[in-house]
Amino acid sequence: MTQDLSGKAAVVTGASRGIGRAIALGLAARGASVAVNYLKNDKLAAEVVAAIEADGGTAVALQADLSRPAEVTGLFSRAEQALGPLDIVFANAADAVIKPLVECTEEDFDRVFAANVKSVFFTLQEAARRVRDGGRIVATSTGGTRMFFTETSLYLGSKGAVEQFVRVLSRELGPRNVTVNAISPGFTDTDLLPERDREVAAGMSPFGRVGRPQDVADVAVFLAGDEARWITGQNIAAGGGVF
Structure with missing residues (x-):
């Protein structure tokens, strides 16, 4: 079953890398137009847009x-x-x-909670106000909340805070048939995975490797389609069997 997202408009935060x-590219490949949000790296964001447009899609x-919060709005x-x-809104940054x-x-605390809690909260709030009835909202968490590190x-x-936002918002938006879910990647080949952990991480999966962004994005994009209409308030694992 191949999802058709033609005519859908999506926002993906943290979409430059x-x-x-991978989520932005996956949505566009299925016909959605995509707003590629980024914080600093305009060159990488432009490359994502160029890749989408080269394949006949629409992106900005x-x-x-x-x-x-004012910038979220x-x-x-x-x-x-x-x-x-x-x-469709993906809160991924x-x-x-x-x-x-x-x-x-205190600086560390403020930095991480500003990026991962405050920004996601206000992204979800704005998404709740803006998405059309029957829309899809997904936030990226991590399989690490189920493990010991x-x-x-x-x-x-x-x-952990993001996961609770999702649970609550799913109940609040249910009457509008808007689904709200989290997706939890396992060890994935991104710049957030320390080099020192990669060999051990690969050994924890029955597949003997760490995940690729595309592995996670395919699950995420599924949640954006009509086939996922009966899934809400869930934290979907996309971790290659490590948790």
């Missing part, structure tokens, strides 16, 4: 610092101006600080 990039790169307004009413809890500073207190704590 990694999993967000939109810069915004999502830790600032502006992002959604610009996306609607460029693409029309929105149907994230940051991480990897160090023991006792070494984490050292040096990840800030990252996993922030993602």
